[in-house]
Amino acid sequence: MQITINGRNIEAAEGSTILQTARREGIEIPTLCYLEGVNDIGSCRLCVVELSGSEELVPACNTKVKEGMVILTHSERVKAARRMVLNLLLSEHYGDCFSCEKNGDCELQKYCIEYGVETTEFTGARKEKNFKKKDAHPFLSYDPDRCIECQRCVKTCSHVTGRGAIWLGKTGMFSIIDAPFGEDWKNTLCESCGNCAQACPTGALTVKRRKAYRAWEVEKVRTTCPHCATGCQMDLVVKNGKIVDAVGADGPSNHGLLCVKGRSGSFDFVDSPERIRYPLIKNKATGEFERATWEEALSLTASKFTEIKNQYGGEALAGFACSRSANEDIYMLQKMVRTVFGSNNTDNCARV
Amino acid sequence: MTNTIYDITHESDAILMVGTNPECAHPVIGMQIRQAVARGAKLIVVDPRDIDLAKQADIHLKLRPGTNVAFANGMMHIFIEEGLTDEKFISERTENYEAMKEAVREYTPEKVGEICGIDPDKLREAARLYASADRAPVMYCLGVTEHHTGTEGVMSLSNMALMVGKIGRPGCGVNPIRGQNNVQGACDMGASPNQFPGYQNISKEGIVEKFEKAWGVALNHKEGTKATDCFPKMINKEIRGLFIFGEDPVRTDPNTHHVIKALESLDFFVVDELFMTETAKLADVILPGISYAEKEGTFTNTERRVQRIRKAVAIAGEAKPDTWIFTEIMNRMGYPQPHLTPAEIMDEIALVTPSYGGISHGRLDSEEVGGRGLQWPCPAADHPGTPIMHVGKFARGIGYFRPAQYVPSTELPDEEYPLTMMTGRILYHYNACAMTDKTAGINEIAGESFIELNTLDAKSLGIEDGEKIAVSSRRGSIQTTAHVSEKTRAGECWMPFHYIEGGANWLTNDALDGISSTPEYKVCAVKVEKL
Numbered sequence: 001m002q003i004t005i006n007g008r009n010i011e012a013a014e015g016s017t018i019l020q021t022a023r024r025e026g027i028e029i030p031t032l033c034y035l036e037g038v039n040d041i042g043s044c045r046l047c048v049v050e051l052s053g054s055e056e057l058v059p060a061c062n063t064k065v066k067e068g069m070v071i072l073t074h075s076e077r078v079k080a081a082r083r084m085v086l087n088l089l090l091s092e093h094y095g096d097c098f099s100c101e102k103n104g105d106c107e108l109q110k111y112c113i114e115y116g117v118e119t120t121e122f123t124g125a126r127k128e129k130n131f132k133k134k135d136a137h138p139f140l141s142y143d144p145d146r147c148i149e150c151q152r153c154v155k156t157c158s159h160v161t162g163r164g165a166i167w168l169g170k171t172g173m174f175s176i177i178d179a180p181f182g183e184d185w186k187n188t189l190c191e192s193c194g195n196c197a198q199a200c201p202t203g204a205l206t207v208k209r210r211k212a213y214r215a216w217e218v219e220k221v222r223t224t225c226p227h228c229a230t231g232c233q234m235d236l237v238v239k240n241g242k243i244v245d246a247v248g249a250d251g252p253s254n255h256g257l258l259c260v261k262g263r264s265g266s267f268d269f270v271d272s273p274e275r276i277r278y279p280l281i282k283n284k285a286t287g288e289f290e291r292a293t294w295e296e297a298l299s300l301t302a303s304k305f306t307e308i309k310n311q312y313g314g315e316a317l318a319g320f321a322c323s324r325s326a327n328e329d330i331y332m333l334q335k336m337v338r339t340v341f342g343s344n345n346t347d348n349c350a351r352v
Numbered sequence: 353m354t355n356t357i358y359d360i361t362h363e364s365d366a367i368l369m370v371g372t373n374p375e376c377a378h379p380v381i382g383m384q385i386r387q388a389v390a391r392g393a394k395l396i397v398v399d400p401r402d403i404d405l406a407k408q409a410d411i412h413l414k415l416r417p418g419t420n421v422a423f424a425n426g427m428m429h430i431f432i433e434e435g436l437t438d439e440k441f442i443s444e445r446t447e448n449y450e451a452m453k454e455a456v457r458e459y460t461p462e463k464v465g466e467i468c469g470i471d472p473d474k475l476r477e478a479a480r481l482y483a484s485a486d487r488a489p490v491m492y493c494l495g496v497t498e499h500h501t502g503t504e505g506v507m508s509l510s511n512m513a514l515m516v517g518k519i520g521r522p523g524c525g526v527n528p529i530r531g532q533n534n535v536q537g538a539c540d541m542g543a544s545p546n547q548f549p550g551y552q553n554i555s556k557e558g559i560v561e562k563f564e565k566a567w568g569v570a571l572n573h574k575e576g577t578k579a580t581d582c583f584p585k586m587i588n589k590e591i592r593g594l595f596i597f598g599e600d601p602v603r604t605d606p607n608t609h610h611v612i613k614a615l616e617s618l619d620f621f622v623v624d625e626l627f628m629t630e631t632a633k634l635a636d637v638i639l640p641g642i643s644y645a646e647k648e649g650t651f652t653n654t655e656r657r658v659q660r661i662r663k664a665v666a667i668a669g670e671a672k673p674d675t676w677i678f679t680e681i682m683n684r685m686g687y688p689q690p691h692l693t694p695a696e697i698m699d700e701i702a703l704v705t706p707s708y709g710g711i712s713h714g715r716l717d718s719e720e721v722g723g724r725g726l727q728w729p730c731p732a733a734d735h736p737g738t739p740i741m742h743v744g745k746f747a748r749g750i751g752y753f754r755p756a757q758y759v760p761s762t763e764l765p766d767e768e769y770p771l772t773m774m775t776g777r778i779l780y781h782y783n784a785c786a787m788t789d790k791t792a793g794i795n796e797i798a799g800e801s802f803i804e805l806n807t808l809d810a811k812s813l814g815i816e817d818g819e820k821i822a823v824s825s826r827r828g829s830i831q832t833t834a835h836v837s838e839k840t841r842a843g844e845c846w847m848p849f850h851y852i853e854g855g856a857n858w859l860t861n862d863a864l865d866g867i868s869s870t871p872e873y874k875v876c877a878v879k880v881e882k883l
């Protein structure tokens with residue numbers, strides 16, 4: 001069907017929304033509560049657009065296109081409405097961007113800057129309620145003062161993670177997210193996967209270690225999770241040569257999701273003080289390992305294996321590969337066993 | 353897996369899970385199964401424990417551990433009896449059906465119900481639900497393979513899928529959910545005693561010659577010894593020198609005492625490791641390698657999907673790329689192996705491994721692939737890869753029914769050791785924990801070993817939930833904490849194997865599967881006592 005957006009004639013697909021159609025055409029409409037395929041409750045109203053023949057502005061995220069629609073996405077009226085939305089959100093938002101984990105990576109902050117909303121003209125009432133932070137969980141925390149009640153976390157946990165561990169609660173006239181990160185976190189359904197935090201557009205629900213870095217200080221390296229065979233794609237977040245975080249990337253088997261092992265257990269070990277950093281040779285007399293040079297360790301290895309091979313044949317030697325390591329490593333390991341050990345005594349831990 | 357994670361979770365009408373607990377072992381697959389149930393797919397869980405997904409299942413068959421073959425044979429008996437078989441598929445695409453029919457004739461639901469300890473009518477319901485769904489995958493994991501009859505268990509599940517024509521289509525297939533990140537790749541790469549890279553059998557004419565030519569060196573033509581069979585050979589001195597790259601058999605192999613004895617019998621023992629593991633402590637030389645975050649390379653996931661890992665950091669010290677270490681040893685032992693980059697090594701892999709023939713780092717990083725990896729078989733640089741196997745035709749041409757008979761586990765409970773113990777994984781740790789236990793938060797959540805006991809058993813022994821207790825088998829004894837619940841059946845208990853203190857493998861049985869030499873981790877007999 002044909003519709004018109006900002007004066008452009010556009011072919012739109014039956015059943016799609018104004019937002020989907022605009023984004024496909026490269027026309028940016030701001031959203032906060034919207035999460036594709038997961039959340040289209042249309043509650044934040046930041047995505048409103050002007051529709052010819054309609055008195056009211058309509059939310060682009062959940063309004064379906066109709067033949068002949070004429071839409072303005074950035075008219076003065078629309079922009080004023082968006083400023084008002086941000087203004088009202090800020091009136092109940094008590095955060096200080098300077099000390100916030102999400103500074104530089106926050107969608108609320110981004111749109112406030114884009115629409116020139118620096119301070120709010122309204123006084124909210126939430127602050128007086130003094131809602132408590134929930135941050136006893138080892139990895140995750142929730143700060144109600146920064147929450148805009150968009151429910152992206154709630155919908156992610158119930159529809160995507162499929163766990164239903166985080167809810168929209170009510171306290172008097174206020175909604176507040178019932179996050180499972182308080183003192184009783186051990187007795188909740190939460191699996192600590194952090195997919196809710198990855199979905200949060202603000203600094204309300206965060207992975208705690210974000211405190212250690214700001215968006216502009218880091219580089220991201222796309223890789224594959226080293227734990228299980230699901231093969232989730234993720235980005236290692238690197239600051240000054242150290243890995244400080246891991247975030248889910250949109251891979252074919254994980255679609256942006258990670259579990260607790262991928263998100264929180266995949267990098268602390270890399271530069272752990274327990275890493276072995278030098279070759280070690282055991283002193284037979286004391287039974288203790290002593291630091292050696294690569295030359296010493298490799299020539300001892302080669303000469304001892306050669307000795308055994310010469311005396312007892314290659315079948316007296318074996319080499320096992322780890323099924324946690326890279327294909328390239330494993331290929332070379334079996335090549336080593338076959339070419340220089342002289343046997344086919346090579347295997348991996350597939351059976352364990 | 354014959355299929356992809358996406359199609360079996362997003363395009364299936366029913367899912368049959370056997371001996372797999374993806375919510376813990378493969379959590380992101382578990383999440384997608386929960387999405388499937390939410391969108392209305394039916395779920396059948398076949399597992400001796402009340403795993404969490406069992407609560408959402410339409411049918412949960414809580415069978416006795418070690419009875420998978422009987423279960424599958426019972427399913428097939430019902431398919432035949434109730435006319436649920438796919439006769440067209442069977443006649444066009446399979447052979448040996450008559451023998452299969454004969455083999456399952458005796459497995460009536462009543463008899464299977466008795467062997468497995470389940471309600472025959474529930475088995476009937478499960479058979480009908482699976483067979484009549486248009487699209488239904490079988491998913492299985494170590495709960496099927498970690499038995500001395502594991503190979504028969506796997507064959508039986510394939511037989512089952514063949515009989516109802518659920519192979520070679522989206523949302524179907526027989527799908528082993530492989531354990532470690534690159535266990536698929538390790539097998540693909542030929543780290544196995546009877547196969548070169550790409551499952552090219554040593555015993556097959558011309559294969560050894562092919563590699564002799566490619567590598568320019570004479571090779572041993574005799575099949576090697578499987579890792580699990582190597583340990584007894586170390587004790588009797590047939591194997592005297594061992595190189596272990598990154599494995600920790602002391603922690604992960606069954607019957608820990610026996611493994612330690614074997615490694616201590618070696619004349620010379622070298623490990624390439626990141627950490628001072630229990631196994632590394634026994635070595636003569638430790639060569640420090642590097643982790644996935646410090647190198648370029650690829651992992652192959654359970655869907656046969658080859659994906660990249662990339663170097664993010666370098667750490668202080670003298671640790672070296674593992675391929676550098678192997679190359680150095682090759683040269684020092686007389687084989688002239690040039691130092692290659694991981695991308696160059698992948699080019700060599702592609703040259704000698706038909707199923708990887710079209711895979712290169714350059715292509716994996718290209719816009720064409722778009723970060724989605726390549727699924728083997730991918731025989732040529734212009735081949736898009738193979739998301740679903742056996743479409744229209746089986747890899748071997750025709751699907752073969754391989755009948756299997758139920759044989760009880762090797763170690764059944766008796767008066768002295770009255771409980772059947774199973775082992776498994778929990779959500780928060782990975783295998784020997786060498787990586788996950790470096791994260792303080794993870795240890796805070798799940799830092800301690802435990803055993804799940806049935807309420808009745810606990811009551812008769814006077815054991816409370818949370819009490820420290822002793823668990824022993826014929827092979828060893830440990831102390832751990834009791835978690836008392838209805839999760840396991842009376843007479844059965846369950847333990848995670850991740851921990852060294854109070855670790856399950858001090859107790860487990862090293863009886864091996866007759867064909868694949870997989871240890872029988874899942875079942876051993878134990879006794880539980882108050883301290």
Ligand code: SF4
Binds near residue numbers: 095204
């Ligand atoms: S949540 Fe966003 S807007 Fe609020 S303080 Fe943090 S960065 Fe600033």
Ligand code: SF4
Binds near residue numbers: 157163164165194
């Ligand atoms: S961490 Fe995961 S399970 Fe817990 S609330 Fe968030 S999404 Fe749900």
Ligand code: SF4
Binds near residue numbers: 177199
């Ligand atoms: S915590 Fe974040 S995602 Fe959840 S409702 Fe608040 S702002 Fe939205």
Ligand code: SF4
Binds near residue numbers: 258263380381
């Ligand atoms: S993030 Fe979790 S599910 Fe994904 S590969 Fe890693 S361990 Fe497996």
